[in-house]
Amino acid sequence: MEQGSPAWIAARLGIPTSSNFDKILTPKTMKLSASAKPYAYYLAAEKLLNRQLENLDNLEWIAHGKMMEPEAIKAYEFLQDVTIERVGFVTSDNGLIGASPDGIIKGVSAGIECKCPAPQTQIGYLIDGFGDAYKVQVQGQMLVCEFEYVDRWAWHPEMPPVLQRTYRDEPFITALKSALDQFCDDLAAIIAKVKSSGMFEERASVLTSHDAAYSIAA
16 A cells, blocks of 8 residues: 555554654653653544544645655665665554554665655754664664664755664664553553443444445435
8 A cells, every 4th residue: 555545544543653652662761651641542542533633744844755755765776776665554463563664675674764854954864863863663663574674864855865774773672562562452451441431332333223224225
């Protein structure tokens, strides 16, 4: 499926994804983040309502990144002499967590995380590197996709590119997996508690009855 498509959005509903793993684990302390519970509530609402709660397409630099990403990927392929395979949504074997890497590097067990930032942000990457900004996301991609490394690639057509290869940090991945396991258990408990009100079973029953009545009428 194409990233950003209705099918891709539907596949991710209610599932913690690598781009938000930093809401679950704090990279510096490797402990559960204070944002974990609000994020669990958000995902529970998505799951129960079966729809996306927010749309980021109108945010200027997210839209800019989507527009520039194909050109950035082509530049990476040319400079690194590799081929990038596009991918939709990857999940763990149990389907409880997922990731959407910007591409898989063909022929090796590795992925690419592509950023097309504002000029001032690109300069920051050039001078200071990526730091911990995407550490949880990248290590999370390696956990879900079983990558050996991920290339973080920042590209701007008017600036020098930035490439940083990040390998698996096994102690960090172990801590992340433990935090994700706990988070998924908590998320399941939250959904079960909300469902215990009976409201969502009643809504499903009403919808089923409506579909049956429509079918008979048709």
